[in-house]
Amino acid sequence: MKPEDILNEDFLKQFKNGPELTTFLEQLHKRGIEKILEGELDAHLDYEKHQKN
Numbered sequence: 001m002k003p004e005d006i007l008n009e010d011f012l013k014q015f016k017n018g019p020e021l022t023t024f025l026e027q028l029h030k031r032g033i034e035k036i037l038e039g040e041l042d043a044h045l046d047y048e049k050h051q052k053n
Contacts (some may be wrong), residue, residue, distance in 0.1 A: 015021040 015024065
C-alpha cells in the first residue's frame with residue numbers, strides 16, 4: 001500500500017484544524033520511532049521481544 005492510498009481526501013477530512021493534524025503527526029512520528037527502535041533492538045539481541053531464547 002502506498003502512502004498516497006492511505007492519505008486520501010476522506011482520511012484528511014477528519015482533521016478540523018491545524019492542532020488536530022499536528023497532534024496526529026506527532027503520535028505517528030512517536031509510534032514510528034518506537035517501532036524502528038524495537039526493530040534495531042531485536043536485530044542487536046538477535047531475537048524478538050517476548051521470544052524465548
